[in-house]
Amino acid sequence: MRNEPVVVAVVFQPKCFRCQVLLSGDSLARDFLAHQFCSSCGLVQPLAAEENYFSVLGETCRFGLDPEVLEKRFYRASRLFHPDRFSNSDSAAQALSLSRMSFLNQAYQTLKNPEALREYVFKREGIFQESLAQKTGQIPIELIEIAEGWFELQDEILEEADSLKVQKKLREFLETLQERKARIDEKILSLEKKYDERKYDEKNDDSKFSLLVLEEMAREVQNKNYLSSIEKNRDRMTQNVTSI
Amino acid sequence: MSLQYKFFKKTETTGPIVGIDLGTTNSLVAIIEQGRPRILKSRDGQNLVPSIVCFAGPQGPCVGTRAKQRRVIDVQNTVFSVKRLLGRSFEDLKNSKVQLPYEVVEQEGLIQIRVGDQTYSAIEISALILRELKEMAEKDLGVPVSQAVITVPAYFNDSQRQATRTAGRLAGWDVLRIINEPTAASLAYGLDRKKEGLIAVYDLGGGTFDFSILKLHEGIFEVLATSGDTSLGGDDLDRVIAQVAAQEIEKTWGICIFDEPKLHAAVLDSAERLKIKLSTEPQALMQVIWKGQTYERKWTLEEFEVLAQPILERTEKPCLQALKDAGLQASDLSDVILVGGPTRLHGVRQFVQKIFGRVPNTSLHPDELVAQGAAIQADILSGNNQELLLLDVVPLSxxxxxxxxxxxxxxxxxxxxxxxxxxxxxxxxxxxxxxxxxxxxxxxxxxxxxxxxxxxxxxxxxxxxxxxxxxxxxxxxxxxxxxxxxxxxxxxxxxxxxxxxxxxxxxxxxxxxxxxxxxxNAESDLGFRRLTEVRNEAERILRVTQKNLPQADQVLPPAEVETIRTVVTQVQEEIQKKDVRGIQDATARLNQVTLRLAELLIKETISRSIKQS
Incomplete structure (x- = not known):
């Protein structure tokens, strides 16, 4: 929120869809709910094209979101938009409540989940995993080596699961896997910070830079997914091997 | 801030809005008066109306207590536990082990209940119960009542919800909302206590089990996860008792109770009464009188609990699943609420205590909580209660x-x-x-x-x-x-x-x-999924190749075209064999041999479009 531009309301002054009261001219002015709800007649406003999962929860496009703040805003907005509040209203008002509440629910569900949030940002910024793979090549050699190591280890486990040597090797492998995952998580976190910090620096046009940051992040996410698939495979295997 | 804007009022609200708990064994109606829920009284001054319909009473069809009295003496004409059939197919019923003394027939795949020479759907029977509840509410309140909130088990699927709503409409109700039973119960729990935090609702009803986890915060009731089992309930406890009686009766009298509808109904009836007695006493007597013979048996609580154990154990998995879905540990919960008549049983309480490692909250009225909650939701919908708000979830993907x-x-x-x-x-x-x-x-x-x-x-x-x-x-x-x-x-x-x-x-x-x-079954499903994905991809490439083969003759040397044809056949063969690796390899080969063809075709298309422009 720090560097969020606050000029929007001056340029664009939306009026209530029905009663035509200026939406930004009331006590809710500057509140994230101001454009979403007419506090004069109580009508939930139709979703505008420029609205997104961030804006409906009073956020800008970023990663470092505070779950408690989000929850508070989600509850506040729910109190205003929920269909339960429009049980006695006409069908048009009910339909508006239904569509905005659905959107709000999806927005909250997405912003609360770090993985869903990253997917959403990638999609918004036009970053697609497939084209990324073409552009930057595949999974790094070292991760492929981890996978290969795992396949070899599997053979050994099948041959002599009880041998101390194999058990030790397995423990070491699991440690490496954890350690690699933690490193990737750390990397993703630092990229998220980087993205959040640079996004609204208006002095320099850094849209190209932030796109590069996102692309790097998407690659790390890809690597993380790759390791996760090994992990899933391991979970299945370790169920078969006793005393791990 | 008042949210009741005259501007958008549809019509002036007509009369009060009530909350209905349409249960498998009993139903209740409640209303909010001076901010507090009150359970409405039936004709005979009771809170609970048995969810039973008898089609041939002495004064015509009857519902509720009078129908329950006829359950044993007039088996063919008395229908109960119909909620277990609501929104289900005949196939479902065949697969479940539910044995009912009344006659159930199939009509175009749907369940019909035969009474005399008439057949009724489960929706129609439910509608009769709901109509009785409507008359009862109007009598108690002295005004016409047409708007209602009706509860359903949280784990009800779409068909079962729709069936409930349809039954309500058939009975003349304007069904303002269908809400989940455990969620409703949480409203009643949180109404005056103004409790905050994470709570769990363990709702073991007559025929269904629900488990929900909620977060209560400043009047918001947010469901975090829900799970359950739509064919597990107190009925099953009656049935284990009835099974024992059936065996003993067969041994001494030589009669199979399931061949004698009247005896079957009598055994179920006394099994239910025995179960209720055992929720307050350490031992009780079960008695069935039939055609001048008397079957008697003394039951101890321990004996019953041993039999009930496997049924109770079936509730554990849904509880753990919901905790996992919500990302919580049992120790994160600040309270576990018990809902439903069977939760009065000592064995159920102990089992819940074992799952959650805490003593469940037994200070509430397990039969009335759901109806009270439905009434609170009705109050919210009427606009009177602006403080509370329910945020619920879909139970199944x-x-x-x-x-x-x-x-x-x-x-x-x-x-x-x-x-x-x-x-x-x-x-x-x-x-x-x-x-x-x-x-x-x-x-x-x-x-x-x-x-x-x-x-x-x-x-x-x-x-x-x-x-x-x-x-x-x-x-x-x-x-x-x-x-x-x-x-x-x-x-x-x-x-x-x-x-x-x-x-x-x-x-x-x-x-x-x-x-x-x-x-x-995730694993076998995954294997199947993998095969389908690989096959879809192979078929896509086959389609494209076959579409372009006619042009191949013009741009490629005959030998190369022949190779493509051979590989096409190989892919088709591998698809037949359903071998993931085989299909993958053949598809890769096909990709390889058609590379030049694709390149040439794309080049040609581009040059054509350049010429056109």
Whole structure:
């Protein structure tokens, strides 16, 4: 929120869809709910094209979101938009409540989940995993080596699961896997910070830079997914091997 | 801030709004008076109305206590536990072990109950109960009552919810909202206590089990996760007692009770009474009198609890699943609430204590909590109560059938409602004008393992080359947890609304299994999924290759064309063999040998389009 531009309301002054009261001219002015709800007649406003999962929860496009703040805003907005509040209203008002509440629910569900949030940002910024793979090549050699190591280890486990040597090797492998995952998580976190910090620096046009940051992040996410698939495979295997 | 804006009022609200707990064994109606829920009284001054209909009483059809009195003496004409049949197919019933003394027949795959020479659907029987509740409410309140909130088990699927709503309408109710029973119970719990924090609701009813986890915060009741079993309840406890009686009766009298509807009903009836006695006493006597003979048996609580154990154990898995879905540990909960008559049993309480490592809250009235909560929700909908708000979720994932019998998930379970999902469909063949859509509910990957909710067809699509049409289908789950589907042609903007008719089709024996088996069978499902994916890809490349083969003769040397033909045959053979590796390898070869063809064709197309422009 720090560097969020606050000029929007001056340029664009939306009026209530029905009663035509200026939406930004009331006590809710500057509140994230101001454009979403007419506090004069109580009508939930139709979703505008420029609205997104961030804006409906009073956020800008970023990663470092505070779950408690989000929850508070989600509850506040729910109190205003929920269909339960429009049980006695006409069908048009009910339909508006239904569509905005659905959107709000999806927005909250997405912003609360770090993985869903990253997917959403990638999609918004036009970053697609497939084209990324073409552009930057595949999974790094070292991760492929981890996978290969795992396949070899599997053979050994099948041959002599009880041998101390194999058990030790397995423990070491699991440690490496954890350690690699933690490193990737750390990397993703630092990229998220980087993205959040640079996004609204208006002095320099850094849209190209932030796109590069996102692309790097998407690659790390890809690597993380790759390791996760090994992990899933391991979970299945370790169920078969006793005393791990 | 007042949110009751006159501006948008539909009509002036007509009369009071009540909350109805339409239970498997008993039903209740409640209303808010001076901010407090009150249970309405039935004709005979009772709170509970037995959910029983008798079609041939001395003064015609009757519902409730009078019908219950006739359950044993007039078996053929008395229908009970009909909630277990609501929104289900005949196939479901055959697969469940429910044995009912009244006659159930099949009519076009649906369940019909035969009484005399008439047949009734479960919806109609439920409607009779709901109509009785309406008369009772009007008598108690002295004014016409037409608006209601009706509760359903949280784990009810779309068909069962729709069936409940339809029954309400048939009975003359304006059903303002369908809400989940455990959620309703939490409202009653949180109404005056102003409790905050994470709570769990363990709701073991007459025929269904629900478990929900909620977060209570400043009047918001947010459901974090829900799970359950739609065919598990107090009825099953009666049945284990009845089973013992059946064996002993057969041994001494030489009669199988299931061949004698009257005896069967009498045994079930005294089994239920025995169970209720055992919730307060350490031992009790079961007695069945039939044709001058008397069957008597003394039961101790311990004896009963041993038999009840396997049934109670079935509630553990849903509890753990919901905790996992909510990302919580049992120790995070600040309270566990018990709902439903069977939770009075000592064994149930002990079992709950074992699962959660804490003594459950027994200070509440387990029979009345749901109806009270429904009344509170009615009060919220009327606009009187602006403090509280329920935020609920879908209990089971919704998905679509995709190419190859696989379900692609559309709305995962525990998604907050209302919610919406959009999916763009296109055509597979040139000039195709219709697309079939199959909506499913459940957690499994293969179509046949999930509950089929509806089939429908998008028609009137503009005839275009394959893949050109763009039809956006919108799936909306409303605040009742009921699905609404609409479609729009993205090219023409023409909207098309579709009514989703419940298909009741597939076996519902699986509904209860779906969650757990969704996990247990994940592996074999994955194998199947992998095969389908690989095959789809192979078939796609085959189609493209075959389409372009005629042109290949003009641009490639004959030997190369021949190679392509050979590999095409190989791919087809591998698909037949259903071998994932084989298909993959053959497809890769096909990709390889058609590389030059593709390149040449693309070049040609580009040069043609350059010439044209």
């Amino acid at each position: 919704l998905g679509l059938e995709t190419y190859g019998g696989i379900v692609s998930s559309l709305i995962p379970r525990n998604t907050r409602i209302p919610t919406v999902a959009r999916e763009v469909f296109t055509t597979f063949a040139d000039f195709q004008t219709g697309v079939d859509i199959h909506v499913l509910q459940g957690e499994r990957e293969k179509v046949q393992d999930n509950r089929s909710l509806a089939h429908f067809k998008l028609v009137g699509i503009e005839p275009l080359p394959a893949g050109m049409a763009r039809i956006e289908v919108k799936f909306l789950v409303d605040a009742d947890g009921i699905l609404q589907v609409s479609a729009k042609d993205l090219r023409t903007g023409v909207e098309q609304s579709i009514e989703v008719r419940p298909s009741y089709g597939l076996s519902d024996q699986e509904v209860q299994k779906m969650l757990q088996s969704g996990l247990e």
